[in-house]
Amino acid sequence: MTDNRNEMPPSLWAATAPAPPETAALAGGASADICVIGAGYTGLSAALTAAEAGAKVVVIEAAAIGWGASGRNNGQVIPTLSRMDPDEIAASGGAKGEEFVGLIRDSASLVFDLIRKHDMDAEAVQNGWIQPAHRESRMAVAAKRVEAWGKRGAPVSLLDRAAMARLTGTDHWHGGWTNRSGGRINPLGYARGLARAAISAGATIFTHTPAEAIARDGAKWVVTTPNGRVVADRVIIATNAYSTDLWPGFREEVIPVRSYQMATAPLTDNVRKSVLPEGHALSDTRGDLYFFRFDANGRLITGGALALGFDWENRIRERIGRRVAAVYPQVGVPKFDYVWWGYIGATADKAPHVHELAPGVTGWNGCNGRGVALATAIGRELGRQATGTPWSDIPLPLSPVRPIPAYGFAKRIAPAAILDRRWRDGRD
Numbered sequence: 001m002t003d004n005r006n007e008m009p010p011s012l013w014a015a016t017a018p019a020p021p022e023t024a025a026l027a028g029g030a031s032a033d034i035c036v037i038g039a040g041y042t043g044l045s046a047a048l049t050a051a052e053a054g055a056k057v058v059v060i061e062a063a064a065i066g067w068g069a070s071g072r073n074n075g076q077v078i079p080t081l082s083r084m085d086p087d088e089i090a091a092s093g094g095a096k097g098e099e100f101v102g103l104i105r106d107s108a109s110l111v112f113d114l115i116r117k118h119d120m121d122a123e124a125v126q127n128g129w130i131q132p133a134h135r136e137s138r139m140a141v142a143a144k145r146v147e148a149w150g151k152r153g154a155p156v157s158l159l160d161r162a163a164m165a166r167l168t169g170t171d172h173w174h175g176g177w178t179n180r181s182g183g184r185i186n187p188l189g190y191a192r193g194l195a196r197a198a199i200s201a202g203a204t205i206f207t208h209t210p211a212e213a214i215a216r217d218g219a220k221w222v223v224t225t226p227n228g229r230v231v232a233d234r235v236i237i238a239t240n241a242y243s244t245d246l247w248p249g250f251r252e253e254v255i256p257v258r259s260y261q262m263a264t265a266p267l268t269d270n271v272r273k274s275v276l277p278e279g280h281a282l283s284d285t286r287g288d289l290y291f292f293r294f295d296a297n298g299r300l301i302t303g304g305a306l307a308l309g310f311d312w313e314n315r316i317r318e319r320i321g322r323r324v325a326a327v328y329p330q331v332g333v334p335k336f337d338y339v340w341w342g343y344i345g346a347t348a349d350k351a352p353h354v355h356e357l358a359p360g361v362t363g364w365n366g367c368n369g370r371g372v373a374l375a376t377a378i379g380r381e382l383g384r385q386a387t388g389t390p391w392s393d394i395p396l397p398l399s400p401v402r403p404i405p406a407y408g409f410a411k412r413i414a415p416a417a418i419l420d421r422r423w424r425d426g427r428d
Ligand SMILES: Cc1cc2nc3c(=O)[nH]c(=O)nc-3n(C[C@H](O)[C@H](O)[C@H](O)COP(=O)(O)OP(=O)(O)OC[C@H]3O[C@@H](n4cnc5c(N)ncnc54)[C@H](O)[C@@H]3O)c2cc1C
Pocket: 037, 038, 039, 040, 041, 042, 043, 060, 061, 062, 063, 064, 065, 066, 067, 068, 069, 070, 071, 072, 073, 074, 075, 076, 077, 078, 209, 210, 211, 212, 238, 239, 240, 241, 242, 243, 244, 246, 259, 260, 261, 341, 342, 343, 344, 367, 368, 369, 370, 371, 372, 373, 374, 375
């Protein structure tokens, strides 16, 4: 698969999402209250929020709407971070820690509320997200998560082995927990729905328009593009794992790690009924994550990681084909109709980093694999901040940009970390 900005990478979502709203490239000058760079969930959620508040918003996107992680992900709407638990998030966020936990707790419902409010065609199902425990010892982790989220008012519960087997259709797992506010969506459908909503609220989106530089000009910011420029009071950098060199150190704060995704041919009705019978989305406790969900047509969507990128398509088909057969013997080794990949933005401490880069310029990095709900929620807050809500009322902890030392080397060796995670997965 190419990563060509001129076309949407082929994927199940590119084949099934409703068409995007019509957009064009920027030619000439534009002015705005707010220039948003990047049309994924962060940028589009920020644009929608700011446009609804009455601001003149211009979004510029290097490729197409949802071309980055937002159009390629697994579509699991998960109101947690991947590694950090609530107590840790609260402690690391200082004075804003608990407020940030609250934002994450409510983030899945935010996504589904937006989909309902704007009548988006995004195959949304809010029936709960499940995290099964892959070893008996991980049930303690599940119990800790249920306690920590439960005490903060999240709709969570612990699932014993029998309950997990009933919900997943396999006895592969030892139990686990569920958050009933989670669910699944067609991720590209959602990105395009957000774009439509933002345009209806008055925002303008220019696609195939990469920002090449951001510079101060008196009281304004000037964002330069190949055939034009946007002059704005404020800039929101919403480029995440697909960042280019727009702001010193920003790109080097996050390592783009490939996550491979694949969708089977539609399963037969009989088999379909025996796998995830209530249609849940799940991601288990492994570091080399096992994750499964269905789309609206009964295709099982899963995927995984590879330590090395050579011959990736054959190798991921084989690895994940074997995995599906081991977890779901009733499916066997499936035929995959679609295989694709995207970059997950990994920070060194596995935490999201939100920044005020300069007066009037904000951005964030580091979804660490859980960003459908998180990017929507952070984007909304950056949109509120850009339209006058003071930082004191924004539930985001701010931090300085912290580039990863020896970035080039760290980026090259990052995929090999999966070997360490697999090793840990086999231990208590
Ligand atoms: C394969 C995969 C599976 C995932 N699965 C899940 C999941 O199931 N659940 C979950 O919660 N999270 C998941 N994630 C994470 C989630 O998709 C991301 O966290 C989220 O989409 C990030 O949104 P974003 O808007 O911040 O960034 P993106 O969607 O990556 O958008 C950034 C945009 O910025 C544009 N851009 C970059 N540089 C420039 C520039 N100079 N000028 C203009 N535009 C620019 C890019 O073209 C891109 O469109 C997954 C991610 C991947 C890659």
